Amino acid sequence: MVEYPALLLGVSFLQDAKAHHRRRLVKRGVEQLPGETRRGVYELHRKKGDYVLDDILAPNAVSVQVTEEEAAMGLFLEFSRINHDCQPNALYRFSPKTLALEVFPYRTIQPGEEITVSYTPISMPHNQRREYLRQVWGFDCSCSLCHSTDEAAISDSDHRRERVGELKQSVLQASSQQYFENALVMAQEWLEVGEREGVPPLLAEYYDIVARLSFDVGDLQDARRYALLAFDAWTKFGSVDDTDLEAAREYLRELNRLGRGVKLERQGVANMFKDAE
Numbered sequence: 001m002v003e004y005p006a007l008l009l010g011v012s013f014l015q016d017a018k019a020h021h022r023r024r025l026v027k028r029g030v031e032q033l034p035g036e037t038r039r040g041v042y043e044l045h046r047k048k049g050d051y052v053l054d055d056i057l058a059p060n061a062v063s064v065q066v067t068e069e070e071a072a073m074g075l076f077l078e079f080s081r082i083n084h085d086c087q088p089n090a091l092y093r094f095s096p097k098t099l100a101l102e103v104f105p106y107r108t109i110q111p112g113e114e115i116t117v118s119y120t121p122i123s124m125p126h127n128q129r130r131e132y133l134r135q136v137w138g139f140d141c142s143c144s145l146c147h148s149t150d151e152a153a154i155s156d157s158d159h160r161r162e163r164v165g166e167l168k169q170s171v172l173q174a175s176s177q178q179y180f181e182n183a184l185v186m187a188q189e190w191l192e193v194g195e196r197e198g199v200p201p202l203l204a205e206y207y208d209i210v211a212r213l214s215f216d217v218g219d220l221q222d223a224r225r226y227a228l229l230a231f232d233a234w235t236k237f238g239s240v241d242d243t244d245l246e247a248a249r250e251y252l253r254e255l256n257r258l259g260r261g262v263k264l265e266r267q268g269v270a271n272m273f274k275d276a277e
């Protein structure tokens with residue numbers, strides 16, 4: 001699912017503007033939307049407070065990073081219908097290039113099954129997550145994990161998520177700290193633990209990382225295999241932002257150029273480039 005924001009409000013504007021000024025400008029913005037979009041915004045009104053648009057934005061606007069420095073709150077009409085679940089079946093990502101919000105399934109979602117996402121970072125532990133949902137989103141989570149009386153299941157889930165967070169962090173740091181061999185082992189564990197918890201990494205991203213790590217340890221064959229998997233996976237997403245797809249295509253091309261006429265077994269990255277020249 002791909003959609004564009006009905007409204008995108010800079011966080012600095014929301015924080016800095018005086019309340020009456022902010023409300024006036026937001027209202028004026030909404031009044032200028034095309035009729036169908038404007039009606040869609042007002043249809044999100046549930047809780048009756050003093051300010052209709054505040055009531056609409058508070059439980060529905062989602063935080064997105066527009067540039068490295070600029071965060072914004074985006075109101076996406078379809079996305080606003082999606083509930084939170086601590087064991088979600090989908091994840092979302094925002095493209096600062098196209099301003100699209102894309103929802104991807106973690107696994108096959110059956111017809112009639114509700115699509116859910118996590119409103120919290122996935123590695124956040126259970127108690128912290130509940131507190132965050134209360135404080136930031138203003139609701140008590142009613143998902144099945146939160147209703148579970150099985151303490152062991154909740155604690156196992158917390159451990160897996162903590163491990164997923166650690167592994168992801170370590171794997172992403174591997175390139176700068178040069179522990180590629182270990183990172184490949186950790187990447188495999190990241191995938192396994194993530195799958196067991198039902199929150200595997202986005203496969204296109206994962207394949208891309210493993211391709212680059214394989215290259216770094218001098219395994220050109222695996223680098224190409226995973227780069228191809230990454231390229232296929234980005235193609236299947238039908239992403240409206242072609243940045244990742246183009247990067248994957250270019251990386252594959254680079255590996256193919258390197259592969260031609262260069263006999264490589266397992267050797268260091270520096271050697272690989274020297275031999276290829």
Ligand SMILES: C[S@@+](CC[C@H](N)C(=O)[O-])C[C@H]1O[C@@H](n2cnc3c(N)ncnc32)[C@H](O)[C@@H]1O
Nearest residue numbers: 059060080081082083084085139140141142143
């Ligand atoms: C973005 S809206 C989701 C769609 C909304 N349920 C609707 O009917 O339009 C967010 C609001 O949905 C409710 N909600 C979402 N996930 C929930 C959950 N796991 N437990 C309880 N309420 C939830 C909360 O009231 C929250 O403020």
